[in-house]
Amino acid sequence: MKKTIYLANPYGFSEQQKELLLPPITEKLKSLGAEVWEPFERNNQQDFSKPGWAYIIAQADLNDVRNCDAIFAIVNGTPPDEGVMVELGVAIALNKEVFLFRDDFRRCTDSENYPLNLMIFAGLPQKGWEDYYYKSVEEIDSKHKALYKWLLEDSEIT
Numbered sequence: 001m002k003k004t005i006y007l008a009n010p011y012g013f014s015e016q017q018k019e020l021l022l023p024p025i026t027e028k029l030k031s032l033g034a035e036v037w038e039p040f041e042r043n044n045q046q047d048f049s050k051p052g053w054a055y056i057i058a059q060a061d062l063n064d065v066r067n068c069d070a071i072f073a074i075v076n077g078t079p080p081d082e083g084v085m086v087e088l089g090v091a092i093a094l095n096k097e098v099f100l101f102r103d104d105f106r107r108c109t110d111s112e113n114y115p116l117n118l119m120i121f122a123g124l125p126q127k128g129w130e131d132y133y134y135k136s137v138e139e140i141d142s143k144h145k146a147l148y149k150w151l152l153e154d155s156e157i158t
Contacts, residue, residue, distance in 0.1 A: 002035040003151055005099075006068040008088060010081035012040025025101070028140035029072060032151045037064050039087075065090045070097035070150070075116060076104040091123065098123035099147050101134045 007026065011017040018040065029036045043060035046053040061083075065071065071091035073084050080102075091098055100120065107115045114121050114129075124132045131146040142148060 002033060003069040005029055005034045005036050006065050006071045006087065006091070007036050007038045008071055008084045009074040010084060011074070012044065024137045025140065028137060032141055032148060034151055037068055039064060061087065062090065066094065068096065070099060072099045072101060075100050075102045075120060078106050078108040080116065088120065088123070097150055099132050099134065103136055
């Protein structure tokens with residue numbers, strides 16, 4: 001059975017970002033055998049002229065975070081997107097597997113250890129957190145990183 005990854009990202013707000021930035025990330029995750037739940041693709045088919053559309057989308061996204069196996073959160077920006085941060089917080093509270101992606105070189109932190117607010121790393125282990133943190137699309141399928149090991153742990157046993 002495929003593990004599901006919720007791809008928390010702000011890229012769906014821009015057609016150019018959705019077309020250029022999302023596909024390489026989604027393809028890498030799928031190449032590892034994951035089922036990728038991309039929220040704009042799954043939950044944005046609403047009539048934005050009708051009242052209540054925002055609540056419907058928010059609840060659908062929240063439901064996907066509840067039901068996924070892991071979250072792969074794109075945390076670019078200073079600060080990162082608010083919606084991604086809420087989704088990440090929910091995933092951490094639900095003890096989901098957490099993987100972070102940031103190819104943005106800017107730092108926005110007071111911590112000498114982390115490149116972002118320390119709470120963003122609360123769902124990662126204290127030691128070895130770097131294995132759950134991805135700085136490039138090329139790193140996503142690295143055999144030395146946590147995502148590869150997590151996705152393939154069951155398949156290697158059988």
